[in-house]
Amino acid sequence: MCPTDPATRPAGPGGDASGSALFTDLYELTMAQAYAAEGMAGRAAFEVYFRKLPARRNFALAAGLAPVLDFLESVRFTADEREYLRRDGRFSEAFLDRLSAFRFTGDVEAVPEGTVVFAGEPILRVEAPIIEAQLVETFVLNQIHVGTVAASKAARVVLAAAGRRVVDFGARRAHGVEAALIVARAAWLAGADGTSNVLAGLRYGIPTYGTMAHSYIQAHAAETEAFERFAALYPGSTLLVDTYDSLEGVRGVIDLKRRLGDGFRVRAVRLDSGDLAALAHQTRRLLDEAGLTEVGIFASSALDEYAIAELIRREAPIDGFGVGTRLAVAEDAPDLDMAYKLVEYDGRPTYKLSSGKVLYPGRKQVWRRTREGRMAGDVIGRAGEIQPGEPLLRPVMSAGERLPAGRASLAEARETARRSLAALPEALRGLEPAPEPYEVRVSEELRACLAALSRAPISNA
């Protein structure tokens, strides 16, 4: 294993942080050209937050900051990209010239990756000349969104597993190579033990795990032959027993012990179909009766936090879980209603009142109080306010340059997550909605500011 700091790696194949400024919604470019034409060069502040938690969730776990900062440091319009825009016909030569010199020169504040966050709380704020802040919207939202979606799901799986091993098996079902890397990274950040994704191992220094596939068993003339060959080559391996019949497979492993004696080094069997709880009990009994008390049971097959909790409720003697598809796509909540909203332009707080989508004006901060080591309520207020508790947003980039807090390693983010999850109030740790949601208050000053602004005749004045 060679841990590498994802925050400082250049984008590679299967790229996470591409640095291509053209990954943007078209309107960002047309608006940017309009700002340029209108001479609007004021500084803008945009904040990222999500509007509400998915139905069955009690919290989210922030992630995705590292690739955002990578992007902001490297974002450029290449000659090919400018040529594409020229042929498009919507853009002037003056604007295209401007794009050739485009750099991100702004400031960023953000909550550290691995921090528990709630609806309405700013996770990240970009402050920059409005053209810059506007052009990076799509990438910033995309990465904070998917990172947070993946880390939030993984945190639930890790909590449900209650100390048993959790390994990300989702590479084949994540939404692309990049998504698989994001999920592996987010799962590790949230406390999983590793991943089957070897590229994620290289990229992020995450421990990699693997067992064997049905195809390996099938390619041999007999299951026992496959077991014997694989075990001989890989002491400490995990043998997949369900290709033809799970308990027959377990008996095949026991038979291998009889034949190999002290040479037997199999560490675990893997169950991958059927009633996993019942099979795990039967498997444990067979193994124990044969004296193989050291051989563990690893389970996979459509697992998620709900399935794991149910297996544990049924006291299934399972030592570790391979969690694939449902983690990889965050199946029960594959998206968050996340936005990147203008809260200040040229020193003036801005807001919006679109039906059901109220936006509080101005630059904000979140303060978190704790009591006896547990989170005890958050306040969202104006950035300059004095409030009790720890402020969550911290400067991570200044004038386009990363600050020390923007260089947190993945190991540090994992530690942040561990501490943040340990501080969750008990009622929020369960899989079902807490009787009372966590208290997140909007400060008096911030409420007053919105009220004052929305009384002012801004719209169609």
Add this chain to the structure above:
Amino acid sequence: MCPTDPATRPAGPGGDASGSALFTDLYELTMAQAYAAEGMAGRAAFEVYFRKLPARRNFALAAGLAPVLDFLESVRFTADEREYLRRDGRFSEAFLDRLSAFRFTGDVEAVPEGTVVFAGEPILRVEAPIIEAQLVETFVLNQIHVGTVAASKAARVVLAAAGRRVVDFGARRAHGVEAALIVARAAWLAGADGTSNVLAGLRYGIPTYGTMAHSYIQAHAAETEAFERFAALYPGSTLLVDTYDSLEGVRGVIDLKRRLGDGFRVRAVRLDSGDLAALAHQTRRLLDEAGLTEVGIFASSALDEYAIAELIRREAPIDGFGVGTRLAVAEDAPDLDMAYKLVEYDGRPTYKLSSGKVLYPGRKQVWRRTREGRMAGDVIGRAGEIQPGEPLLRPVMSAGERLPAGRASLAEARETARRSLAALPEALRGLEPAPEPYEVRVSEELRACLAALSRAPISNA
């Protein structure tokens, strides 16, 4: 617009087809080393299929073949990647040497992108020396899976819109940059009219669309000022009216017409919150009363096929839909239970009987019968059988080289999808499950083959 053939583009930033062989589950590498150590060099056939349709789906639309073929042509282990594996400690120098020369030299058959497919039907088959076929599993599955998930969702959205314009707005909520590109491509393939994703425009030659964001309105002192400036710069633009109050916004557009007279070139207004059907009716009335009958209505905000169908049922006078999050993550079915299974090794058909996951042995073909231009039943049989109907799987790669059928352009795939969706039986076109699922039969010969094999004492013989 400059259409480029995705099938022949090298992987770029935000990469879709990375060519990195290290994007693989660890067990592919350990199994490959075992095959090498055991001298198992026989040819293997692996087939990709999904086990069942998600609850509310009547069909899937195959996609993802082009990036798979790009990958198979370019897949390599780089020196850095081999060095990472060396440090890992699980792999011998002999095996690492072998990886340095690793190339894909196999054959591939596949259904064309844009073909309607059903549970159990092989979508793609890889035939190659077993080490090669095993090592590419993770990437092949990943790309066919996400492509098919995205195209299947997009096809439903397009069918629901019943001829109205559909634009992919999902870039910010897809699971990464690559996922956003995959979704934009899949949506276009399935019949959408374009995307907001500019990088997808460059990469795939898809038409790009954009309106304006709330931030542009907010950054101006008044909404009317923002409308006037934007409309002056972009004749034919779409103005977003809901920042403060949707109908007030529409009145602002009407006011702009009064002030600009013949200089008024606004093409549409965009509704993005509230009761879209009610607002669309009210907006249409206001615009028509002001003589602005040529100004269209474009809608966005949490749209998907269900919301669009409901808007159409309420006769909302909406001309086009921006479909974001729920398309981008395929919210109601973000995954398919898709597998890559060994069906033949060294000339011997293989199978498996894992509980609930039966696999039919041997290389297969799917034949589709049509009646009066509509699909009238499929048969899955052994590759050599004679069956009525059109065979769906076609050779696309031979000995690692793309065949003409493997060079289908995105425009051709879009045409395949158009024809394939037009041939759907009426009962399968709706959003809810058809009373009777589409008929997919397993041939007598194939059933007999499984029965014969599973009677044979293969397991633990």
